Amino acid sequence: MRSSKNALSSLWQTLFGSPVRAFGVVSLLLLISLAIAPAKNHFSEWRHYQKQYLSLIRTRGDAITLQRHFHDGIQQIWLPQLGVVDRCTTCHVGLKEASLADVSTQPFRLHPVIPHTSDQFGCVMCHRGQGAATTVEEAHSSTLAWEQPILPARYTQSSCGQCHRVDLMGTPQLNTGRNLLSRYGCVHCHTIKLADGTAIKPTDDPPSLEHIADKTTREWIYAWLKDPQAYAVTATMPNFKLSDPDARDISAFLISKSTPIAGDTEPVSKEQKTPDPAAGASLYGESFCASCHAVQNAAGNVVGGDVGPELTRIGNKAKPEWLQAWLRNPRVYDPGTAMPHYRFTDQQVSLLTGFLGNKTDSDLLANVHLDAATPEQIAHGKVLAAEYGCASCHEISGIKKPDNFAPELTRIGSKALTQIVFLPDMQHTLPDYISAKIRQPRSFGSALKMPQYTFAPAQVDALTTELLSLTDRAHDLPLSLTVPTQPPSHYQPAGKAGQLMADLACFSCHAINGRGSDMAPDLTWEGSSVQRPWLQAFLKNPGTLRPALIRRMPRFNLSDTDVAELTDYIMTVYQTPAFDRDSMPSSGYPPAQVEQGKQLFYSKYACQSCHIIDTKVDKGYIGPSLTQVGSRLNAAWMYHWLKAPQTLRPGTIEPNRNMNDEDARALTAFLTTLKGSTKREAKK
Amino acid sequence: MKKYLHTLFIISLIFVAACSRKPGPASALKPTAFGAALVESSGGKQIGATGMVLPYPLVVQVNDEQGAAVPGGALVEFSGPADVSFNPPSGLTDSSGQVTTNVALGGMAGRYQLTAHTSTKARKPVELKVEEIALGYQQQVGSRLDDKYCSRCHNPESTAERVSNFDNLEVKPHPLTEGETLNKMSDADLTAIISHGGPALNKSPLMPPYGYTLNKTEIEALIAYIRLISDPPYHASGMVYAHN
DSSP, X not given: OHHHHHHHHHHHHHHHSSHHHHHHHHHHHHHHHHHHHHHHHHTOHXXXXXXXXXXXXXXXXXXXXXXXXXXXXXXXXXXXXXXXXXXXXXXXXXXXXXXXXXXXXXXXXXXXXXXXXXXXHTTHHHHBXXXXXXXHHHHHSOOSSOOOOBOOGGGTHHHHHHHBOSOOTTOXXXXXXXXXXXXXXXXXXXXXXXXXXXXXXXXXXXXXXXXXXXXXXXXXXXXXXXXXXXXXXXXXXXXXXXXHHHHHHHHHHHHHXXXXXXXXXXXXXXXXXXXXXXXXXXXXHHTTGGGTOEEEOTTSOEEEOSSSOOOTTHHHHSOHHXXXXXXXXXXXXXXTOSSOOOOOOHHHHHHHHHHHHTOOOTTTTTTOOOOOOOHHHHHHHHHHHHHTTHHHHSOBTTBOOOSSOSOOOTTGGGOOGGGOOOOTTOOOSHHHHHHHHHHOGGGGOTTOOOOBOOOOHHHHHHHHHHHHTOOHHHHHSOGGGOBOOOOOOOXXXXXXXXXXXXXTTGGGTOEETTEEOSSSOOOTTHHHHBOXXXXXXXXXXXXXXXXXXXXXXXXXXXXXXXXXXXXXXXXXXXXXXXXXXXXXXXSOOOHHHHHHHHHHHHTTXXXXXXXXXXTTTOOOOSSOOOTTHHHHBXXXXXHHHHHOHHHHSTTOSSOOOOOOHHHHHHHHHHHHTOOOOHHHHHHO | OHHHHHHHHHHHHHHHHHHSOOOOOOOOOXXXXXXXXXXXXEOOSOEEETTSBOSSOEEEEEEOTTXXXXXXXXXXXXXXXXXXXXXXXEEEOOTTSEEEEEEEOOSSSEEEEEEEEEEOTTOOEEEEEEEEEEEOHHHHHHHXXXXXXXXXXXXXXXXXXXXXXXXXXXXXXXXXXXXHHHTTSOHHHHHHHHHHOGGGGTOOTTSOOOTTTSOHHHHHHHHHHHHHHOBSOOTTSOOEEOOO
């Protein structure tokens, strides 16, 4: 000990023994401490990367150009109106250098092509992270002072969704997420408001349960409540993981509250009890039921549309009496249904009722045995139905639709991590939390009410992407930067024709003036497009226009007065202001011009690659068949369509050929001569 | 002097402790069987998107010298470029001799080379290389445009939703994956034939012009997509992301 004390005191003597020495030492220390800051700067991470970059580009062919583009020191993108202060380009130096496409090491990669530049929007708008930081750790990871880490690449599309509320071609995952959010009815329980003040609307149409006893049995309701996907794999109804007694009590309550509708109890006819399966199946096919309804085939594949419910086991669910009444006129049971009123004959109704009634699965209800419901069970069922928020989606007599049943998700994409209770063994990031919540909501607590959905992993990612787009920034952005959705069209055709169109559910397939679906052609300007006699004949008996399509217009057994009503309305109201449909004659063009048009059709424009005018020679199966186009379309429509198809029907795939006037007139002249074989028409 | 040694020892002990490497992710799986070859069962050559899990899992099979599957216990490990993730990263063969993993590709558009590893009884490494494609934003746009405008004729395969027009055409179009033909065409050639139709390059007028239907950005996106899905790969389409 003593020796070390001696050593210390001798050291003190050496350094501070005399004032001159002390002054020298203190100066030295001061110098060193002053040098710390510049040294830290000199050895900083970003300087290291900039040096690395310079040595990377030194050996490349365009080294001089790259060197000229390079600026050393801290770089910054400052966009005050967006609140962006991004220094990412300090290390990510090669983002804009197209010649670095082959460099795979970060931080020197070229940024992939996107429609925006970093000068416009900076980096953190899309990638999150801490823009102002100058170390990798602080910029990319969450720290005590900054909890927003870099967004994993799989969710990057969510950032597009902050400004773009309309679907973009390059963001399929975000589009899918948005579709799922509305289609699975998440927004029935969770309110989501957008920056423009509107709320996201659900697109599913959960049925009213006010007359449920007409439609199905208590046993089916019980089985459905226990596991909706056991009945239909495509069912969007989630699994509430109900116990047996709870499912029993809710089914008892729903049946007890149901009120009957006249007609639903009419006994089924005799033929139905011995149905003709082949005739039923062919009527199902001819009526194009599969355009909207899917059926699971023997191989387990679900084939058909997703507008209406899956019908694989419909016989287990629907009572034959109800099915019969529904097929006669679905609007009696559900005035707002997307299903058209087909006007089936009694014989057709019984054929379809028998055919659908046979679609059963003997296992589904085999083990369901329910005793008569007691008043206590019914009362308990009502409590449960209110507790689980059944009325958020379904109309139920005796329970009011609750407001804000589940937490609002308007700004879920910016939820503070400090407000989140994470599960053990879980990464503490927002995307992980959201996707875990979607995957297994009850893992966060068995008392939670959120039901279990059956989403595929890609669907979970898609939903997470959409939810992550609902950020504070999405609400605080200048409105000039946002691209809002088109306001929904509430177009309603007027008068008797309007009632007919509602009854036939035209908007379930066609769009008119922005309202409706894109399954079938847009009819906004149908009156300018087609000729009256063709429309009349088509409504009466729709023929095949596009042979390659599976979905086609079904036949509705319309009466002559109904057909006349619809034709008058369409021909009068749905006209484009762009031209007068009668401005060009429908026949009588000079033969030379007709011949010139035919030449153009086959040689210069090679229309036969997509269209058929002569069934013996042509095979083009993409566009509609043109064998009778002269009796179908107006000459003026053909002419204007040839010149600019997209102006008449935005988004149509027929390419704009930039056709000159002479060619367009000649082709029109030729097409007007294609009247089809009138004999075959007469036979039909 | 001894005292100094003690201090030195303690200091060096602390030093060693501080510098000791973190324990690596030691594979808990112990192989109980060994194979001689690795073959791909399914999941190769998929087209996915940057950062996202591929639509189908990657399934590889371990075979013995005779080419029969080695069920139960052969260890397969997966590796790829730094930002590719595998779930699970390794596994023992199941009862049919296969190991399945879900792959999430990296953040850059391009081709990704993934490797599955196993070893023989003599500890000789066996490898299988698989390539997957990740579409970026631009290629995704191209893919959607292809779906809407091109594939009806250029893709000979029909789907339930779309009947192919390929067989109906007198002059057969080149499938857009056909690298042997398309790789020889420059970007300018492709732009010309898309914008002005087949006759622009003395080819069939059955290919119509899309220059008045698609804009410049869309045509560029389409070409970026075609370049990326080309088989054999287009050499200038950027790099194959292998190990960094």
